[in-house]
Amino acid sequence: MAWEITDINVGDEVAITVTVLKLLDDGRASVSIPSYGFPRSIPAPKKAKPGDELQLTGEVTRVDEQDRTVTMKAGGLITIDVDAITDWTPVPRKKMASLRDEPD
Template identity: 45%
Template sequence: MAQGINIGDEVAITATVRRRVTDDRVSVSIPSYGQPHSIVDQTTKVQKGQHIELIGSVTHIDENHVTVNLGIPVTVDADTVRLVAPCKPPARKAPLMDRAT
């Protein structure tokens, strides 16, 4: 299981630019993800071979795999993700149940 990563955490994946598809889209290669992926990129300075960090939230954790929501769910190996911000559930000021009277 992924050490220190829980559902809802914000993680980053380092992807490599493959090529520019259109003026506003770039094709990237994500490690341990067998499919090509394209992202919206408005800058024209991105070049082939450059590394980009894709940030998303964890939606599912398996033994060695983590599913990250990058607009679409992307399942990668657990060692390719880096924790950016842990998920902190909101603190409750009032109890969930009313007290018996």
């Protein structure tokens, strides 16, 4: 599902689907992240095997509307295309008075 980049803000929680490439000896798994271009190591869930798809969640730290990318913090910083996001949970925000000067 494609999300509108203008809806996503810093602090929101997003999820992406990653694919297990191989299991490493230290209890971690090497995974492929869509639109990231580099394999990444994450803690391997029990019974994970190569080819499995896993959900990776993280907090948004940067939104680039021009490039349509989102940087998320999931053990480290990962910059992905907004189209790679499979789930999005906005953080509740308080309504504040406008900080802009308005004419009387």
